[in-house]
Amino acid sequence: MTTARARTRRRITPAAIAFTAVLLAAAGPAQAGNGSGGKPEYGGGRGGPVNDQVVTTTHQEGQVAALTFDDGPNPLDTPRLLEVLRENHVKAVFCLWGDYVVQNPDLVRQIVAGGHTLCNHTMHHDDLADWSPEAIRADLEETSAAIHAIVPHEDIPYFRAPYGSWGASPQVAAELGMQPLGWAVTIEDWETQDADVLTDRLETRIRQNPGGVVLLHDGPTMDRSGTVEAVARVVPELKAEGWRFVQPAKRG
Ligand SMILES: [Zn+2]
Numbered sequence: 583m584t585t586a587r588a589r590t591r592r593r594i595t596p597a598a599i600a601f602t603a604v605l606l607a608a609a610g611p612a613q614a615g616n617g618s619g620g621k622p623e624y625g626g627g628r629g630g631p632v633n634d635q636v637v638t639t640t641h642q643e644g645q646v647a648a649l650t651f652d653d654g655p656n657p658l659d660t661p662r663l664l665e666v667l668r669e670n671h672v673k674a675v676f677c678l679w680g681d682y683v684v685q686n687p688d689l690v691r692q693i694v695a696g697g698h699t700l701c702n703h704t705m706h707h708d709d710l711a712d713w714s715p716e717a718i719r720a721d722l723e724e725t726s727a728a729i730h731a732i733v734p735h736e737d738i739p740y741f742r743a744p745y746g747s748w749g750a751s752p753q754v755a756a757e758l759g760m761q762p763l764g765w766a767v768t769i770e771d772w773e774t775q776d777a778d779v780l781t782d783r784l785e786t787r788i789r790q791n792p793g794g795v796v797l798l799h800d801g802p803t804m805d806r807s808g809t810v811e812a813v814a815r816v817v818p819e820l821k822a823e824g825w826r827f828v829q830p831a832k833r834g
Pocket of ligand 1: 652703744
C-alpha cells in the first residue's frame with residue numbers, strides 16, 4: 583500500500599522517497615518477507631476472515647479513528663473509561679492482559695456489555711520476539727480460554743503483541759482466527775499521565791492521522807487517569823466536528 587501510494591505521486595520528491603524508506607524500515611522484521619499479497623489466507627473465527635498482515639488503520643478515509651485500549655482490565659481506571667465511552671456513544675477495542683482478566687471477571691463482562699470489541703494481548707504480557715510458534719500458540723490459546731471462561735460466546739477478533747514486538751505471532755494469531763492489530767497513532771501515555779499533555783497529543787495526532795488505529799492504555803501497571811481524561815475531552819470535541827470512532831480494519 584505504501585509503495586502503491588508512492589508510485590501514484592505525480593512527482594516523487596527526495597522527501598517522499600525518504601518517507602517511504604522510513605515506513606518500510608518501521609515495518610520491521612516481523613512483517614518482512616510476508617509480502618503484500620499472495621499469502622495464505624485463513625478462514626478465521628466467528629469474526630470472519632483474517633490474514634497475517636498487521637492492521638494499523640480502519641481502511642476508511644476521512645474523519646475516522648479507531649480507539650484501542652491495552653493492558654487492562656483495571657479496577658482503578660477501566661470503569662471510568664467505560665463510562666466516558668458510553669456517554670459519547672463510542673465503541674472501542676480492549677486488548678486484554680490475561681492475568682488481569684482472571685483477576686477482574688466483572689470488568690470483562692462490563693466491557694462486553696458496553697458493546698466493545700475484544701483483543702487478545704497475551705497471558706502475561708511477555709515479549710514474543712524470540713518465541714517459537716508453538717509457544718506463542720499455547721499462550722494465545724490460554725489467554726482466549728481465560729476470556730471465554732468469563733464470556734463464553736464472545737468473539738475475540740484481534741490480537742496485539744505486547745510492545746508491538748511481533749516475532750512469529752502474526753501468523754499464529756491469523757491461524758487462530760485473530761487479526762494482528764497494530765496502530766498508527768500513540769500518545770506515549772506510558773511516559774506521562776498529565777491530562778493536558780495527553781489531551782493535546784491525542785487531539786493533534788488523531789487529526790494528523792485520519793483513518794488511524796489509536797493506541798491507548800487503561801491497564802493497572804500505572805495510573806491511567808490522564809489517558810481517561812484526555813479521551814473524555816477529545817472525543818466529544820472531534821465528534822462535534824463530524825469525526826467518527828469505528829473498528830479497525832478486519833484484514834491487513
Ligand atoms: Zn501492552
